[in-house]
Amino acid sequence: MNQLATNTIDPARIAAIVREVIARIKQSNLSANLQTDTATNPLPDKIITVATIESLSGSPCDVTIDSKAVVTPAARDEAKLRGITIRRSDAQPSTQNFNTEPSTQPTEIVDVSQPERAVSMLAQLARRGISSIGCKIVLSETPAADVFRFCHNENQRAVMLTSISDIPRFAGELQPTVWVLDMKRMNLMTAVNAAVQIAQKS
Numbered sequence: 540m541n542q543l544a545t546n547t548i549d550p551a552r553i554a555a556i557v558r559e560v561i562a563r564i565k566q567s568n569l570s571a572n573l574q575t576d577t578a579t580n581p582l583p584d585k586i587i588t589v590a591t592i593e594s595l596s597g598s599p600c601d602v603t604i605d606s607k608a609v610v611t612p613a614a615r616d617e618a619k620l621r622g623i624t625i626r627r628s629d630a631q632p633s634t635q636n637f638n639t640e641p642s643t644q645p646t647e648i649v650d651v652s653q654p655e656r657a658v659s660m661l662a663q664l665a666r667r668g669i670s671s672i673g674c675k676i677v678l679s680e681t682p683a684a685d686v687f688r689f690c691h692n693e694n695q696r697a698v699m700l701t702s703i704s705d706i707p708r709f710a711g712e713l714q715p716t717v718w719v720l721d722m723k724r725m726n727l728m729t730a731v732n733a734a735v736q737i738a739q740k741s
Contacts, residue, residue, distance in 0.1 A: 589614050592614050592618050595623070602624070605627070656730075660727065676737065683699060686699045697719055700718055700721065
């Protein structure tokens with residue numbers, strides 16, 4: 540009798556299992572739709588922060604953002620940790636000139652790998668009342684290669700900067716026309732502070 544009771548199928552338990560399976564399938568489909576939406580429809584945010592990345596539902600591999608959106612370095616790092624590729628809604632060339640007024644503003648701040656860092660730096664410098672540095676500043680993930688390129692191919696006086704303390708020495712010894720900032724050693728705020736000192740020395 541006990542064995543017969545043990546082998547009896549409980550309809551309530553079966554119904555509960557079916558409901559759970561259906562709920563999981565619906566959730567899976569919803570996550571897939573959200574993943575597709577974030578890959579095809581640009582996120583509306585103009586500034587992509589860590590909170591933006593954390594708020595993404597499902598497990599998207601690709602996220603599309605507006606062509607003019609700014610991605611903070613911390614958000615880019617968070618996306619990389621989660622295996623998310625950030626794409627812009629239009630295919631713009633990665634190299635950009637960030638001079639807002641080329642005819643009157645000689646400063647050129649360039650970041651080929653993460654253009655939004657250059658935009659952020661310009662904004663920080665503007666807040667500090669600095670509109671002109673008088674030389675080129677390059678934010679680089681490959682500073683040694685960039686220094687070689689500027690010196691060898693473009694005949695510029697370029698230096699690689701890994702520490703703010705080197706600015707007075709390099710400015711006095713060489714008077715560089717190009718300062719290549721090692722962004723693997725510096726964060727954005729350190730780079731901004733370096734730019735301020737470079738402006739004072741130029």
